[in-house]
Amino acid sequence: MKMDALVIGIDSASPYLIQKWIDKLPNIRSFYEVGSHGILKSIVPPESVPAWQCFATGMNPAKIGVYGFLYIGRDRKLKSGRTTPELGCFWDICSKQGMKVGIFNFPGTYPPYPINGFMVSGFPVPHGKTWTYPEALMKRIDSAVGGYEIDVPLSKPSDMKGGEEAHLDQVQRLHDKCLQTAKLLIEWYDPDIFAMTFQGLDLVQHDLWQYMDRPDSPYSNALRDWYINIDNAVGELRKLVGPETNVLLLSDHGSTPCSSALYVNRLLELKGLLTLTGPVKQKGEVYTRLRKWVLKKFSPRTLATLYKLTPEFISHKLTYAAAIERTLQGLIDNIDWNKTLAFSTGGHQAHVYLNYDLMEEQRENDAAKASKKLVSKLCEMMSDLTDPRTGQKVSPVFHFKDQTFKGPYQYDAPDLCVELYSGKEKIQINPRLGTKELWNLDPHFSSIHSRDGFWAAMGPRIKRGVNLDAKLLDMSPTLLKILRVDSTNDFDGQVLDGVIAS
Numbered sequence: 001m002k003m004d005a006l007v008i009g010i011d012s013a014s015p016y017l018i019q020k021w022i023d024k025l026p027n028i029r030s031f032y033e034v035g036s037h038g039i040l041k042s043i044v045p046p047e048s049v050p051a052w053q054c055f056a057t058g059m060n061p062a063k064i065g066v067y068g069f070l071y072i073g074r075d076r077k078l079k080s081g082r083t084t085p086e087l088g089c090f091w092d093i094c095s096k097q098g099m100k101v102g103i104f105n106f107p108g109t110y111p112p113y114p115i116n117g118f119m120v121s122g123f124p125v126p127h128g129k130t131w132t133y134p135e136a137l138m139k140r141i142d143s144a145v146g147g148y149e150i151d152v153p154l155s156k157p158s159d160m161k162g163g164e165e166a167h168l169d170q171v172q173r174l175h176d177k178c179l180q181t182a183k184l185l186i187e188w189y190d191p192d193i194f195a196m197t198f199q200g201l202d203l204v205q206h207d208l209w210q211y212m213d214r215p216d217s218p219y220s221n222a223l224r225d226w227y228i229n230i231d232n233a234v235g236e237l238r239k240l241v242g243p244e245t246n247v248l249l250l251s252d253h254g255s256t257p258c259s260s261a262l263y264v265n266r267l268l269e270l271k272g273l274l275t276l277t278g279p280v281k282q283k284g285e286v287y288t289r290l291r292k293w294v295l296k297k298f299s300p301r302t303l304a305t306l307y308k309l310t311p312e313f314i315s316h317k318l319t320y321a322a323a324i325e326r327t328l329q330g331l332i333d334n335i336d337w338n339k340t341l342a343f344s345t346g347g348h349q350a351h352v353y354l355n356y357d358l359m360e361e362q363r364e365n366d367a368a369k370a371s372k373k374l375v376s377k378l379c380e381m382m383s384d385l386t387d388p389r390t391g392q393k394v395s396p397v398f399h400f401k402d403q404t405f406k407g408p409y410q411y412d413a414p415d416l417c418v419e420l421y422s423g424k425e426k427i428q429i430n431p432r433l434g435t436k437e438l439w440n441l442d443p444h445f446s447s448i449h450s451r452d453g454f455w456a457a458m459g460p461r462i463k464r465g466v467n468l469d470a471k472l473l474d475m476s477p478t479l480l481k482i483l484r485v486d487s488t489n490d491f492d493g494q495v496l497d498g499v500i501a502s
């Protein structure tokens with residue numbers, strides 16, 4: 001077997017934690033020693049979808065029209081970001097040129113589509129639907145690993161029966177099946193290129209980061225042990241493909257601690273920029289309560305089985321993805337669009353959208369000027385915030401639409417993205433409506449995504465000992481150059497010539 005390239009995505013891996021524990025990560029360390037590596041600047045927003053799509057195409061979200069798993073379009077309808085053959089992912093380019101490609105577990109690759117090789121979708125996948133191309137592969141994987149799992153019934157461990165222990169157990173099981181499947185796929189297909197991601201680390205970091213500096217906690221080493229876990233998996237896969245294969249390791253974004261959340265739409269409301277139609281009515285709130293109850297009642301293992309047996313229309317409503325869907329739909333339903341100038345969706349940063357309809361109506365000829373003015377007002381507002389935990393002013397990082405999002409889908413982009421930092425911590429942005437408070441000091445996650453990811457590569461086409469910081473968007477054009485594959489993509493990233501050996 002001689003594979004040309006193996007790409008291993010480690011969702012959410014932080015270059016700083018890798019550095020911290022590098023002596024315990026012999027496989028990743030060998031990349032640093034005999035290959036090239038550096039910090040990898042993610043895109044805005046640093047979220048798995050669209051980050052993996054932007055990686056695979058080398059293009060920014062506005063060029064491929066993917067802004068998230070789920071986002072609100074300018075038509076005020078929910079849209080979901082999807083990987084399609086039209087995006088121009090490196091695997092499609094290679095596939096068209098006759099190479100055999102294997103694509104495994106990239107978030108946002110449902111539905112899978114035909115390529116020269118195979119594609120196994122990553123989360124989210126609607127239950128009961130086909131998640132592989134070719135379709136028959138699904139059964140083969142399922143029986144080989146004793147019931148394949150695409151995702152965990154994700155939740156905050158404190159909401160779950162069995163707490164952290166049960167959470168770690170379900171993520172480990174997901175990871176083990178993922179690694180086992182990866183090895184089988186390589187064996188079954190012998191592809192020229194195999195690209196995959198591991199999701200476990202992201203799931204563990206979100207909830208267990210808080211214990212890292214608490215020596216008294218039984219989970220104080222949980223994160224470190226997970227980096228070791230990932231390192232072992234990298235070692236196993238590398239051994240399988242041998243030294244003649246070029247191997248690229250990378251994360252789609254990094255991760256950073258978080259202990260407060262801002263109710264961003266409450267802030268907009270207080271500043272007179274957002275008005276609600278009345279008391280907030282949340283459709284499907286009964287499912288949010290039911291989900292809470294179900295999570296407390298059953299162990300994750302039972303839940304995984306239960307979800308599989310329940311009809312899609314119920315099981316979907318109980319997932320975390322569906323809770324996000326309800327929150328976004330809640331914004332569409334409860335905001336008074338005749339009186340609202342700006343609203344925001346949340347997550348790892350604030351995505352603020354201006355209400356163009358209203359601006360055009362009010363200031364016919366001067367909409368562009370009004371937008372600009374409003375954006376500066378928003379920046380001022382964010383800069384004025386004080387973190388109630390520390391009493392210190394927050395440090396916002398602004399990303400403006402025209403500079404950040406360039407391409408045919410720019411219209412759907414948020415007008416302003418804001419990453420809010422408080423000291424070394426990042427503030428989670430909660431878009432919930434109808435809260436009286438502005439802050440939540442017990443946010444859903446204990447770490448959230450940051451833009452600093454990592455990359456490392458080694459193999460016959462990779463130079464030794466180069467330390468170079470790069471952008472996520474550089475990786476696809478660089479990979480194609482390593483593979484000596486030509487492309488007509490209008491990349492936003494650049495080929496890292498400095499790391500390619502002739």
Ligand SMILES: [Zn+2]
Binds near residue numbers: 012047
């Ligand atoms: Zn991710």
